[in-house]
Amino acid sequence: MTAPVSSLHTSTQSLRARLAPKLREFMPRESVLSAEENLRPYECDGLSAYRQIPGIVALPNNIEQASRILRLCHQEGVPVIARGAGTGLSGGALPLEQGLLLSLSKFNRILEIDPLNRTATVEPGVRNLAITEAAAPYGLYYAPDPSSQIACSIGGNVAENSGGVHCLKYGLTVHNVLGIKFLTIDGELISLGGKALDSPGYDLLALMNGSEGLLGVIVEITVKLLPKPERAQVVLAAFDDIKKAGDAVAAIIGSGFVPAGLEMMDNLAIRAAEDFVKVGYPVNAAAILLCELDGTHEEVSVGVKQIHDLLQKQGATEVRTAKTEAERAGMWAGRKAAFPAVGRLAPDYYCMDGTIPRKYLAQVLTQISAWSREYGLPVANVFHAGDGNLHPLILYDCNRPNELKNAEALGAKILELCVAVGGTITGEHGVGIEKINQMCVQFAQPELAQFHALKAAFDPKGLLNPGKAVPTLARCAEFGRMHVHGGKLKFPDIERF
Amino acid sequence: MTAPVSSLHTSTQSLRARLAPKLREFMPRESVLSAEENLRPYECDGLSAYRQIPGIVALPNNIEQASRILRLCHQEGVPVIARGAGTGLSGGALPLEQGLLLSLSKFNRILEIDPLNRTATVEPGVRNLAITEAAAPYGLYYAPDPSSQIACSIGGNVAENSGGVHCLKYGLTVHNVLGIKFLTIDGELISLGGKALDSPGYDLLALMNGSEGLLGVIVEITVKLLPKPERAQVVLAAFDDIKKAGDAVAAIIGSGFVPAGLEMMDNLAIRAAEDFVKVGYPVNAAAILLCELDGTHEEVSVGVKQIHDLLQKQGATEVRTAKTEAERAGMWAGRKAAFPAVGRLAPDYYCMDGTIPRKYLAQVLTQISAWSREYGLPVANVFHAGDGNLHPLILYDCNRPNELKNAEALGAKILELCVAVGGTITGEHGVGIEKINQMCVQFAQPELAQFHALKAAFDPKGLLNPGKAVPTLARCAEFGRMHVHGGKLKFPDIERF
Numbered sequence A, B: 001m002t003a004p005v006s007s008l009h010t011s012t013q014s015l016r017a018r019l020a021p022k023l024r025e026f027m028p029r030e031s032v033l034s035a036e037e038n039l040r041p042y043e044c045d046g047l048s049a050y051r052q053i054p055g056i057v058a059l060p061n062n063i064e065q066a067s068r069i070l071r072l073c074h075q076e077g078v079p080v081i082a083r084g085a086g087t088g089l090s091g092g093a094l095p096l097e098q099g100l101l102l103s104l105s106k107f108n109r110i111l112e113i114d115p116l117n118r119t120a121t122v123e124p125g126v127r128n129l130a131i132t133e134a135a136a137p138y139g140l141y142y143a144p145d146p147s148s149q150i151a152c153s154i155g156g157n158v159a160e161n162s163g164g165v166h167c168l169k170y171g172l173t174v175h176n177v178l179g180i181k182f183l184t185i186d187g188e189l190i191s192l193g194g195k196a197l198d199s200p201g202y203d204l205l206a207l208m209n210g211s212e213g214l215l216g217v218i219v220e221i222t223v224k225l226l227p228k229p230e231r232a233q234v235v236l237a238a239f240d241d242i243k244k245a246g247d248a249v250a251a252i253i254g255s256g257f258v259p260a261g262l263e264m265m266d267n268l269a270i271r272a273a274e275d276f277v278k279v280g281y282p283v284n285a286a287a288i289l290l291c292e293l294d295g296t297h298e299e300v301s302v303g304v305k306q307i308h309d310l311l312q313k314q315g316a317t318e319v320r321t322a323k324t325e326a327e328r329a330g331m332w333a334g335r336k337a338a339f340p341a342v343g344r345l346a347p348d349y350y351c352m353d354g355t356i357p358r359k360y361l362a363q364v365l366t367q368i369s370a371w372s373r374e375y376g377l378p379v380a381n382v383f384h385a386g387d388g389n390l391h392p393l394i395l396y397d398c399n400r401p402n403e404l405k406n407a408e409a410l411g412a413k414i415l416e417l418c419v420a421v422g423g424t425i426t427g428e429h430g431v432g433i434e435k436i437n438q439m440c441v442q443f444a445q446p447e448l449a450q451f452h453a454l455k456a457a458f459d460p461k462g463l464l465n466p467g468k469a470v471p472t473l474a475r476c477a478e479f480g481r482m483h484v485h486g487g488k489l490k491f492p493d494i495e496r497f
Helices: A012-024 A036-042 A063-076 A128-138 A154-160 A204-208 A242-254 A267-277 A297-313 A325-336 A338-343 A358-375 A403-420 A445-458 A473-479 B012-024 B036-042 B063-076 B128-138 B154-160 B204-208 B242-254 B267-277 B297-313 B325-336 B338-343 B358-375 B403-420 B445-458 B473-479
Strands: A056-058 A080-083 A100-103 A110-114 A119-122 A177-183 A189-193 A217-224 A231-239 A261-266 A287-295 A318-321 A348-351 A379-384 A392-396 B056-058 B080-083 B100-103 B110-114 B119-122 B177-183 B189-193 B217-224 B231-239 B261-266 B287-295 B318-321 B348-351 B379-384 B392-396
Touching: A012 A056, A012 A063, A036 A056, A063 A080, A063 A100, A063 A177, A063 A217, A080 A217, A110 A128, A119 A128, A128 A154, A154 A217, A177 A204, A189 A204, A189 B445, A204 B204, A204 B445, A231 A242, A231 A297, A231 A325, A242 A261, A242 A287, A242 A297, A242 A358, A261 A267, A261 A325, A267 A287, A267 A325, A267 A338, A267 A379, A287 A297, A287 A325, A297 A318, A297 B297, A325 A338, A338 A348, A338 A379, A338 A392, A348 A403, A358 A379, A358 A403, A392 A403, A445 A473, A445 B189, A445 B204, A445 B445, B012 B056, B012 B063, B036 B056, B063 B080, B063 B100, B063 B177, B063 B217, B080 B217, B110 B128, B119 B128, B128 B154, B154 B217, B177 B204, B189 B204, B231 B242, B231 B297, B231 B325, B242 B261, B242 B287, B242 B297, B242 B358, B261 B267, B261 B325, B267 B287, B267 B325, B267 B338, B267 B379, B287 B297, B287 B325, B297 B318, B325 B338, B338 B348, B338 B379, B338 B392, B348 B403, B358 B379, B358 B403, B392 B403, B445 B473
Parallel strands: A056 A100, A080 A100, B056 B100, B080 B100
Antiparallel strands: A110 A119, A119 A217, A177 A189, A177 A217, A231 A287, A231 A318, A261 A287, A261 A379, A348 A392, A379 A392, B110 B119, B119 B217, B177 B189, B177 B217, B231 B287, B231 B318, B261 B287, B261 B379, B348 B392, B379 B392
């Protein structure tokens, strides 16, 4: 169990007065922020429904400084919340009023590109896309591509085990990270993995991926680089029925294709994207699929023809293949702009992130639209269909009474449905503060107890990002879901599945 | 730190007398072995240089029995060594005189093949190849293929994170396991992962892979199945200089190919294999490469042509492409028989398993042959060149004075060289009892301390497979290598690298 941090109950002022001078003993003044106006930019990450001004912010410039910050916080019993680019969608970097926010924005150096071993070694503050840009001269790139790849940092990607359009073929972040260095809460530097295959000992490297800042602070990352495929081509298929689109996804995967990307958008998302980017999406379709193949010229041209025929057999009302690179870029532009585009339809939207076994796609989407009517809240679906990673966008207006509450309730119901059909409550966004209650649905008491035992092995005082990712057993007891076990949830609405 | 198991120092007889009746309360007589002659078959695994008759052997038939065995051992303070098929090469299943050996041989049921989600759910005692056989009717297969795949169990594969010829393209076991159920030392059942993408919470699933039976006992496994490639073809290239062969490997990978397999054999291995299987290997070559491509017909035929040209450009004295499936099988037959074939050259051989960054292949092989002359022990090299996973086979005769000692000394030197160039002491065989000292070279004190803290979070009394995989800090202190840090080893012989 995470130990309660007793020394927290002092006022914010005294926290600042206590820490600031000690931090400035080994850091330049401007790297320690304690004035309200300087703290404001750190009050939230991509999940802006939750906000909290941090007690104090430290921006270390190197491992030595980061290590001393952690040692100090460990001595003083002050919680530490690490933050990358702040693009996370589950509130993983939400500050604590009585905590120190550790920004890794100055850890932004690309340390090495090794073309022969096909690896890049970088600091955690480096942007996802910057790695691919640095590798491009060697014909290499970094595969995982979250929608936020222009802005998000690789350290945040590791902390959340981020995915993206291409993780169907190339894997999540954990499958593309070869080595890391991280600092323990007491400032000890630990090196894991490297450029060689595998590693003996327990797989702490994989464990750090997706640990959401609760086990340590990552200060260096070595990732796998891949050769840029000779060619990529996209096929767009329109369907008059979302079930047909879901079945087409199953047919593509079932017939052995591993597309570089296989995305689905429903009608609301299609119309929103088309209004926004004008790329000629079929606005009357109930759903569209975007299927990208990459590889050698031969492989792609043959595959595209087979996918084209297969989609027609599956009852697509229209199938288009991008003739030019510009056309291909256009097809993706709509998908990539879908979130902001949908965002224009309502004052607020809430982006969910559940995964389900592919075979339940059609039923789950049908259930979601039924609930959408029931709650009177429009839901747009834009998601990674190939790996069953749903992103329902719930539209609401937080100025209307109860709409935020209802949106959250609908979101919770959708996530619990994902668990009920054997899926999970997060595909790539993490649990953070957002899905802490659903963790009680996802896991039973023995798993949660093991999580807490493991956390204590890294952070006995529970100072690293407390209150995120893994709920206390007490919280789950209150939430009243401890009887539920992954996939075994009794869920009235889905007994028919 | 792993706690010392004080209650061990009772005699083996009394252990049997104490445990046997209690075990038979919930297990049939024949499932509890305590007579010397019945225990003998369990005295060693694939690393037969180490032997120990177990205190007692239990063969549970289901999860309930396994759970009660663990609860009993936990109460009684008796160590538990889990064993699959006993094909391991690092002594991971070596019994303890005062311990219980938990054989999972009766956990041999294939529980489900799910063609739509492309998964297989099996018990840990199922043979690796049996999964592929069960999936074949659906055109699917399980990718990781250790040389022992006819005999080795999937539970053992997970415990050791096994690889194989095809893991260059398809990943190690950890990349192909989607879910597991395991029992903690106190008999609690824990479920991790499943059929859906990713999973929230800490990645205990990856952590269990390669944990060598020190964290829990795996009782159910869900693995990813892949569609059988349309076609596979092999190219064999001969070289008159091992350095040229090493450079050719770098050239293939560097030019962006991801072969399904890329294997190297040196002259001693080539001759041994040819004597054994008569497949027409070029017996005068200094080294041969076997490069397999798989995928669609188009992709393979184009790729094979490019590989063929590339290998000639790299100075191959001969390049052959398998014309028929029979010819392809023949080329692999030599590779697959290489270990037993080399085994015929000397009374005993010692199989190493280090990994190195690809760019050091040529230098490391040159250094190994220099040491081979120095020690007067022939070394045959047969290995996964594509991912830098070496398998030097050291030939010796344990009846000659000191030869076993010298073979172990040479082996240790080779592993330390792997670490010195930034590699690891095991690619796929695990640490077990064999490489426990080299772990002191691989890791520094902070990493080892974190390993022990993590172990204690799962197994506070240190009852699961004690003495394997992770050395105590005291042991490393004696071994005198605590000053060494992964890759930073000062190693006189390789200063030139």
